[in-house]
Amino acid sequence: MTAIRGARERARSEITAAIKDEARTQLAAEGAAKLSLRAVARALGMASSALYRYFPSRDELLTALILDAYHAIGAAAEAADPGTAGVGTGGSAAPGGTAAAPGYVERWVAVCGGVRAWALAHPHEYALLYGTPVPGYHAPQTTTAPAGRVARALIAVVGDAHAAGVLHEPPGPLPEEVAADVRALMAELDIALPASVMAALVATWAQLFGLISFELFGQFHRVVEGRDTFFAHATRRLAEGVGLVAEPGDAA
Amino acid sequence: MTAIRGARERARSEITAAIKDEARTQLAAEGAAKLSLRAVARALGMASSALYRYFPSRDELLTALILDAYHAIGAAAEAADPGTAGVGTGGSAAPGGTAAAPGYVERWVAVCGGVRAWALAHPHEYALLYGTPVPGYHAPQTTTAPAGRVARALIAVVGDAHAAGVLHEPPGPLPEEVAADVRALMAELDIALPASVMAALVATWAQLFGLISFELFGQFHRVVEGRDTFFAHATRRLAEGVGLVAEPGDAA
DNA sequence: GTCTATACCCCGATAGAC
DNA sequence: GTCTATCGGGGTATAGAC
Numbered sequence: 001m002t003a004i005r006g007a008r009e010r011a012r013s014e015i016t017a018a019i020k021d022e023a024r025t026q027l028a029a030e031g032a033a034k035l036s037l038r039a040v041a042r043a044l045g046m047a048s049s050a051l052y053r054y055f056p057s058r059d060e061l062l063t064a065l066i067l068d069a070y071h072a073i074g075a076a077a078e079a080a081d082p083g084t085a086g087v088g089t090g091g092s093a094a095p096g097g098t099a100a101a102p103g104y105v106e107r108w109v110a111v112c113g114g115v116r117a118w119a120l121a122h123p124h125e126y127a128l129l130y131g132t133p134v135p136g137y138h139a140p141q142t143t144t145a146p147a148g149r150v151a152r153a154l155i156a157v158v159g160d161a162h163a164a165g166v167l168h169e170p171p172g173p174l175p176e177e178v179a180a181d182v183r184a185l186m187a188e189l190d191i192a193l194p195a196s197v198m199a200a201l202v203a204t205w206a207q208l209f210g211l212i213s214f215e216l217f218g219q220f221h222r223v224v225e226g227r228d229t230f231f232a233h234a235t236r237r238l239a240e241g242v243g244l245v246a247e248p249g250d251a252a
Numbered sequence: 253m254t255a256i257r258g259a260r261e262r263a264r265s266e267i268t269a270a271i272k273d274e275a276r277t278q279l280a281a282e283g284a285a286k287l288s289l290r291a292v293a294r295a296l297g298m299a300s301s302a303l304y305r306y307f308p309s310r311d312e313l314l315t316a317l318i319l320d321a322y323h324a325i326g327a328a329a330e331a332a333d334p335g336t337a338g339v340g341t342g343g344s345a346a347p348g349g350t351a352a353a354p355g356y357v358e359r360w361v362a363v364c365g366g367v368r369a370w371a372l373a374h375p376h377e378y379a380l381l382y383g384t385p386v387p388g389y390h391a392p393q394t395t396t397a398p399a400g401r402v403a404r405a406l407i408a409v410v411g412d413a414h415a416a417g418v419l420h421e422p423p424g425p426l427p428e429e430v431a432a433d434v435r436a437l438m439a440e441l442d443i444a445l446p447a448s449v450m451a452a453l454v455a456t457w458a459q460l461f462g463l464i465s466f467e468l469f470g471q472f473h474r475v476v477e478g479r480d481t482f483f484a485h486a487t488r489r490l491a492e493g494v495g496l497v498a499e500p501g502d503a504a
Numbered sequence: 505g506t507c508t509a510t511a512c513c514c515c516g517a518t519a520g521a522c
Numbered sequence: 523g524t525c526t527a528t529c530g531g532g533g534t535a536t537a538g539a540c
Contacts (some may be wrong), residue, residue: 008421012505031387032284048505049536058534086282102455132383135283141421144474170489171497177478185475202476203463204488210462211455217385219461222396223437224454226429231535233430234455237422241493266508290515302524310516 016054018044020068020241023061027124032134035062050076062128064099069125074117074149081153081158083107103247104161105239111153112235119212126216130209146156148189151205155191158201158242162193167243170200171202200242268306270296272444274318275313279376286384287314314380314389314402319398321377326401332366335359335412355499356413357491363405364460364487371464378468382461399498400441403457407443410453410494419495422452452494460490 022040029033030036037058041048055061078084102110119126128134129147160168165210174196182198185191191198211234215227224230240246274292282288289310293300294319307313330336334354354362381399390421413419426448432449439441442449452469463486466472467479476482 029387030283033283034387038533039497047507052535053505054409059301065267092325127384130465130469130471132283132379135281135286139470147471172492175485177479177481184477199482199485200489203489204360205481206466206471206486209466210459213382214458217382217384218391219399219458221418225255225433228426229429230451230455232426233451234458235370237424237452237455237493240424241301241489288515299525304517305523
């Protein structure tokens with residue numbers, strides 16, 4: 001009995017995964033606005049009505065895709081950080097017995113690069129998250145937490161630099177309204193950073209996606225050709241904007 | 253005869269404008285991906301086939317909307333600059349006989365604010381330009397020039413500061429590949445600025461739209477509440493990033 | 505849980521009368 | 523330049539048999 005239920009649930013989750021996979025390929029062809037349950041069913045050799053046993057509506061399918069994508073891009077951001085326990089993508093750690101800890105700027109640039117790499121590899125899922133909202137679709141509250149995962153990966157780098165006492169607070173006055181906003185945000189997320197740094201982080205977070213969206217959505221066409229180098233340079237300067245400073249050993 | 257032709261052409265341009273207006277309202281309801289000639293025709297009380305006398309295809313209508321929108325947002329950027337001959341929106345020019353020339357940072361912030369204000373007032377047209385590309389639509393070459401109009405408004409401010417000799421070059425090394433890209437770009441646009449400034453300008457241009465898109469596409473929901481202040485503060489810091497410096501008289 | 509069938513909509517684009 | 527009619531597709535969602 002439990003074995004049968006196990007088998008049934010395995011089959012169900014496999015079919016659910018197949019539906020989402022096919023939906024992702026259709027996302028690429030037609031865009032999220034035209035994602036159609038019938039087309040997905042056709043491609044899978046099922047009757048369209050059968051899909052409703054897995055996703056009660058088109059919007060539920062979209063929500064599942066959005067949640068998966070937020071987790072995937074968040075995981076990509078975390079995996080790209082050479083300063084976390086995980087092996088990550090390696091980066092350019094110094095060789096030798098005890099590898100030198102990567103600099104905070106390097107970590108920042110790596111995380112940004114990981115986000116961009118995921119976006120370039122999954123442009124339509126990226127667009128689903130950070131492009132034009134799908135008309136008529138209303139995201140449920142459950143999407144807000146995963147949506148912050150990339151931001152948390154960036155915050156981790158800055159938080160570590162702050163804990164190490166090597167964070168340079170951005171100069172200039174901070175409007176009180178902005179300070180109040182970021183204080184509320186930090187309280188909610190259980191973060192302790194100078195308000196000016198947190199304000200810069202929020203702005204920089206948005207600006208990072210501006211760079212990626214411009215590249216992905218074609219605005220850099222005939223404007224920027226060396227995209228990899230340009231992005232690395234731009235994110236390095238963003239790191240400085242949030243108070244990270246390049247250490248002597250860091251690459252230029 | 254010429255009078256008749258004049259009347260005919262006036263009628264034609266009025267109908268063309270009506271079609272575009274109705275298409276813009278449908279853009280808001282259903283999004284660009286689902287923009288439908290039939291629905292536009294229905295709303296105007298025409299047969300769908302009659303529209304084909306004005307726009308030979310759905311893509312041509314989209315192109316017209318995109319061109320209009322690029323020109324509108326570009327005009328908004330230019331009009332917001334208090335440093336140009338036009339009266340602009342006034343800004344906070346000092347009262348008195350000869351008004352003090354606005355500072356470059358103030359001009360920069362004003363231009364960014366003008367772009368944002370247009371975007372907030374026309375979110376669906378903004379999304380058409382800077383959101384997810386419409387699936388299956390391929391922009392003709394004619395859209396590239398108007399697409400640069402906002403950028404030119406930003407460049408004008410920095411160029412004036414450079415001409416006045418008050419531009420501070422961003423510190424740090426500039427990768428040669430980036431320098432080559434921006435030199436080619438400056439040659440094409442007939443601009444003379446330090447390469448490091450131009451590189452910062454291109455990145456900042458993208459980042460500005462990152463801020464606007466995050467606000468418009470909902471990423472700042474429950475994150476940033478004082479949007480006006482936040483945006484003004486963020487763009488002020490962007491100005492510093494491209495080498496503009498606040499003068500003593502500038503507001504904090 | 506899958507199927508067929510169905511109700512009731514939508515679309516782009518074209519043909520040919522007026 | 524507008525119309526009706528048409529071709530040949532598309533869609534969401536449900537009902538009811540198996």
